[in-house]
Amino acid sequence: MFRQTSRLLARTTGAATSRRSRAFSTDVPATPAQDSNFIESWKKVIPNIDPPKTPSSFMTPRPATPASIPSKITVNFVLPYASELSAKEVDMVIVPATTGQMGVLPGHVPTIAELKPGVLSVHEGNDVTKYFLSSGFALIHANSVADIVAVEAVPLDHIDPALVQKGLAEFTQKLGSATTDLEKAEAQIGVDVHSAMNSAITG
Structure with missing residues (x-):
């Protein structure tokens, strides 16, 4: 269903996107019209679910490039x-x-x-x-x-060192007992994240 929704959204917004050229510049902020087009297209395809927010929803327009640093x-x-x-x-x-x-x-x-x-x-x-x-x-x-x-x-x-140590031990154990590539990958991610947290709070 998600793939079908994505295709419908792409089809609905494709024409509007092709007509509108987006400048590749740090001086040009995203316009509210771009977000409104996405929201309108979303509501046509999925009217019962609120559209997701994008990072631009939380950002103010960027200022122009200054003449000096x-x-x-x-x-x-x-x-x-x-x-x-x-x-x-x-x-x-x-x-x-x-x-x-x-x-x-x-x-x-x-x-x-x-x-x-x-x-x-x-x-x-x-x-x-x-x-x-x-x-x-x-x-x-x-x-x-x-x-x-x-x-x-x-x-x-806000990080609890005790929970970090506990999580690191658990994921290290999972990595050692993993039998599939998926289990190894998930355990390795857990080890990497908890090791980085441990280094952050102890360093």
Whole structure:
């Protein structure tokens, strides 16, 4: 049913998309009309279910690229169900990219980075706020705006070390006793996430 719904939505919105050219620029914010077109198409196909929210629902339009490098970087940090930071001006953010910890300052080169389980640090003067992320993406734009989209996140000081140790032990045991590729993959993900949490709270 989900595949059939996806095909119907694609067919319904395809004509509107082909008529509308979307500029590939960090200076052009998503327009409310794009969201309204999606919502209208969704309601035609599935009128009894509310349409899902997209990250753009939680974000304010991006500012234009400044002529000179600003003193702050603007951060939007969103989850599928909430906006943690919206147009927050900070000194620096450090994201857990798959290639290693990546510091982002104003004027950073435009980048798209895949995130791995690890700590997101938001630096504002002497204050540092830390979140543990499960995964996601960081999009760094030329206008010193960083959009960070995570699947799941929690403030680092909200993590219970005892539960982390318990979870790590359970998934390590499951990995050792796994007999199928699926069981091994699920157990390995659990080990990776709990190991990253353990390193975050002990390091």
